[in-house]
Amino acid sequence: MTLSKPPISSLPLLENGDRLTRAEFERRYNAMPHCKKAELIEGRVYMPSPVRAQKHSKPHATIIGWLFNYCQVTPGIELLDNPTVILDEDNEPQPDACLRLEEAVGGQSRITEDDYIEGAPELIVEIAASTVSYDLHDKMQVYRRSGVREYLVWRVVDRALDWFIWQEGTYVKLPVDDDGTIRSRLFPGLWLAVEDLLGGNLVNLVAALNLGLASPEYQDWRQWLEAKLSGHEPSK
Numbered sequence: 001m002t003l004s005k006p007p008i009s010s011l012p013l014l015e016n017g018d019r020l021t022r023a024e025f026e027r028r029y030n031a032m033p034h035c036k037k038a039e040l041i042e043g044r045v046y047m048p049s050p051v052r053a054q055k056h057s058k059p060h061a062t063i064i065g066w067l068f069n070y071c072q073v074t075p076g077i078e079l080l081d082n083p084t085v086i087l088d089e090d091n092e093p094q095p096d097a098c099l100r101l102e103e104a105v106g107g108q109s110r111i112t113e114d115d116y117i118e119g120a121p122e123l124i125v126e127i128a129a130s131t132v133s134y135d136l137h138d139k140m141q142v143y144r145r146s147g148v149r150e151y152l153v154w155r156v157v158d159r160a161l162d163w164f165i166w167q168e169g170t171y172v173k174l175p176v177d178d179d180g181t182i183r184s185r186l187f188p189g190l191w192l193a194v195e196d197l198l199g200g201n202l203v204n205l206v207a208a209l210n211l212g213l214a215s216p217e218y219q220d221w222r223q224w225l226e227a228k229l230s231g232h233e234p235s236k
Contacts, residue, residue, distance in 0.1 A: 014038050018045040022089050037082065041138050043090040055156050059127045060096055062202065063154065067097060067125070069209055070190050076105040076225040077187070085109075085117045085124075087146045093139060099123040099187065105228050108147065120146040122186055126153050136162070144171050149186050159198050181208055189218025 011031045020028070025040045032038075039046045051057050064081055071079040078100050085093050100121035101107030109119035124143055128135040135153050143151050144166065151164045151171060163182050164171035174182050176194055184190035191212030196204040212218060 014045055014047060016045060016047045019043055020045060022086075022092055025092060037094050039094050039139075040090065040092040041134065041142060044138075046134065055129060056127050059154055059156050062197065062200075062205075063097055063125050063127065065202070066192070066197075066205060066209060067099060069206060070187070070213070071099065073213060074187075074189075074222060074225070076102050076229055078102060080117070080121075083117050085121065086112070087120065087142065091142045091146070093142065095121075095124045096127045097125040105225055108149075120148045122148070123150045123152065123184070123190075124148050126151075128153050128155050129157050140164075140171070144169075150174075150184060152192075154197070161192075161194055161197065163192070183212065188221040189213045189215055191215075 011028055014028045029038050067079050080098050098121040100109050109117050109121050112118050126135040149166045153162045163174045165174050165185050180195050182192045189212035191208050193205050193208035
């Protein structure tokens with residue numbers, strides 16, 4: 001005898017703080033199409049409050065614009081906004097943004113048949129209120145353990161930015177160079193003018209990125225990506 005599945009309406013709603021398996025989290029999330037964002041971090045459900053304009057939405061748009069300018073000229077990478085990322089049985093975050101290398105150029109994540117990311121994207125960006133946010137605590141430890149290679153957190157209220165790189169199982173901060181720029185180690189040419197970002201100077205923010213895109217290390221990497229995607233199997 002086959003038991004019929006209960007109707008979707010009989011499933012309990014997700015609640016902030018619920019302790020669930022990933023399978024149960026997904027069942028309840030899928031039954032709530034009105035819910036725009038929910039995350040499972042170390043088996044606990046997090047459901048953010050409504051998005052504030054100046055403290056989240058505007059910074060989020062700025063980060064997406066900065067990453068888009070990089071992504072549009074760089075082959076073999078994908079920019080994703082608010083994607084569901086399946087990391088393990090207790091963790092299914094929905095980061096504000098991420099850059100992932102495609103599998104064809106050695107990326108460590110993949111797109112599943114049902115169109116989610118499985119595995120750790122190479123770069124994840126979160127817009128956080130302050131240092132008290134779980135983005136810099138529980139979620140950061142999950143990303144570190146899962147092998148997210150670079151992790152950028154913009155602490156809007158604190159007017160500060162933390163950019164971490166994964167080294168031997170731990171995160172260390174990338175330095176701010178003398179010109180006020182942080183340079184990605186994993187994505188050549190991805191340069192971030194910190195004070196221009198925090199101050200909302202978008203013209204200078206894009207100008208600093210364009211300098212990165214004109215750098216010899218970026219040009220070499222782009223040529224490597226193009227050759228790899230064409231099947232020439234270049235050495236790096």
